[in-house]
Amino acid sequence: MILELELKYPYSFEKTTHRLRFFEKSSYIYREGVFTRTLMGKRGPLIISISRHPAKPALCVKVEGETDPGEVEHLSERLRRMFSTEVDLTPFYRQMREDSRMGEVVRQREGMHIVLDPSVYECLVKTIIGQQLNISFAATLLKRFIQLAGEKVEFAGEILSVFPSPEQVARLAYEDLQQLQFNRRKAEYIIDISRQVADGKLDLECMYDQSDQEVAETLLPIRGVGRWTVECVMLFGLGRPDLLPAADIGLRNAVRKVYDLAEQPIEDKVRELGEPWSPFRSYATFYLWDTLSATSS
DNA sequence: GGCCAGGTTCGCT
DNA sequence: AGCGAACATGGC
Numbered sequence: 001m002i003l004e005l006e007l008k009y010p011y012s013f014e015k016t017t018h019r020l021r022f023f024e025k026s027s028y029i030y031r032e033g034v035f036t037r038t039l040m041g042k043r044g045p046l047i048i049s050i051s052r053h054p055a056k057p058a059l060c061v062k063v064e065g066e067t068d069p070g071e072v073e074h075l076s077e078r079l080r081r082m083f084s085t086e087v088d089l090t091p092f093y094r095q096m097r098e099d100s101r102m103g104e105v106v107r108q109r110e111g112m113h114i115v116l117d118p119s120v121y122e123c124l125v126k127t128i129i130g131q132q133l134n135i136s137f138a139a140t141l142l143k144r145f146i147q148l149a150g151e152k153v154e155f156a157g158e159i160l161s162v163f164p165s166p167e168q169v170a171r172l173a174y175e176d177l178q179q180l181q182f183n184r185r186k187a188e189y190i191i192d193i194s195r196q197v198a199d200g201k202l203d204l205e206c207m208y209d210q211s212d213q214e215v216a217e218t219l220l221p222i223r224g225v226g227r228w229t230v231e232c233v234m235l236f237g238l239g240r241p242d243l244l245p246a247a248d249i250g251l252r253n254a255v256r257k258v259y260d261l262a263e264q265p266i267e268d269k270v271r272e273l274g275e276p277w278s279p280f281r282s283y284a285t286f287y288l289w290d291t292l293s294a295t296s297s
Numbered sequence: 298g299g300c301c302a303g304g305t306t307c308g309c310t
Numbered sequence: 311a312g313c314g315a316a317c318a319t320g321g322c
Contacts, residue, residue: 127303134302137320183317185306226305250303289303 003061003076004053009088012111013052013059016083020115022293023135026143027163038153038162039118041075042068045153045162048079059083065153081208081239084113092280099276101258105287114286116239120204121197122163123237124219127229128189129182144180145190148172169194189224196222212240235282244281246270254288 017035020028029036036049046065053060061079080086089111097103117123129145130138149164149172169191177187196202202222207215212234219230231245245251247267255273256264265273277284 128305131304132302132317133304134320137302137318140320141318178318181318183319185317189305224305228304232303245303248303249301253303292303 001063001067001072003063003072003079005059005061005076005080005083005085007057007059007085009086010090010111011057011085011113015109015112016115017050018112019290019293023139024115026139026146029160036155038155038160039078040151040162040165041065042071045151046075047153047155047160050079050083059085064155078118082116082118084116084239087113087239089113089283092283095280096277096284102277102284102287105258105291109287109290112287112290114236114239114283117237118163120207120233120237121166121194123233124193124204124225124229125169125190127232127236128186128193128224131186131229141180141182145177145182148176148180166194166197170198185224193222193224207238235285240282242279242281244271244274244277244285246274248285250289250292251285254291258288258291 043066049062150161234240
């Protein structure tokens with residue numbers, strides 16, 4: 001099955017997918033302009049291959065696997081949300097140009113959109129895995145986790161793993177994750193959360209329809225989830241527009257670099273500097289993060 | 298060899 | 311309330 005997702009607003013497929021090649025290697029395979037990942041559908045694993053439409057402003061999505069008749073529209077919605085195709089960056093750019101430093105940052109990244117995780121659960125688990133670790137080790141742990149617990153599906157002669165369901169993770173023992181070199185606490189956080197979701201005590205996927213405040217009130221009391229994690233879930237899971245994870249070490253380094261500061265700014269300083277970026281602080285954060293990757297200056 | 302990584306919790310003043 | 315240690319390991 002082939003889907004087309006229309007692109008109405010300035011959208012650079014190249015810039016948007018760039019970071020998937022380097023920071024989402026556990027989830028996406030890249031081959032000749034096509035990004036492929038697995039996604040759990042209603043009837044089982046799906047393989048999704050996304051590329052830029054050669055002729056018109058659209059994303060081209062090839063879906064392989066068994067789908068429900070009524071699933072197409074749902075899947076299409078899900079992919080539109082994941083690839084932020086409905087996000088118009090024009091007002092963000094207009095506002096950022098007021099500030100010469102941010103103006104320069106956005107000018108070099110025109111059309112770069114955020115790619116969200118396909119579910120809140122996946123985003124939450126990934127974010128917890130990434131806490132406090134350098135990105136490369138976090139990616140290693142994530143890959144091991146997906147391979148340990150996720151369903152396997154064959155694609156082009158290789159075996160791919162699907163991001164595990166809460167039920168699959170709920171069946172693991174803490175020691176299983178410790179063996180993958182998770183620390184004990186992190187193993188507990190992830191498995192305990194998965195058990196809550198599997199038991200129906202925690203509904204993450206309803207959060208798309210909730211207010212930021214409601215989401216925070218549900219997530220923050222969970223063991224292993226602090227402010228930074230909530231902010232990341234809102235940003236990369238829910239696609240909320242105005243999050244500023246000011247305590248984030250990466251963001252602080254990026255602000256230091258862009259504003260040419262002598263030392264790493266403290267959290268409060270980042271909040272102060274970021275005040276004028278509202279109501280687009282999520283994209284401001286995302287663009288700043290992007291300045292840290294070596295391939296873009 | 299030591300310190301820092303896209304933090305958070307726990308235990309101690 | 312606030313502060314430091316512990317956490318697992320890779321990279322510089």
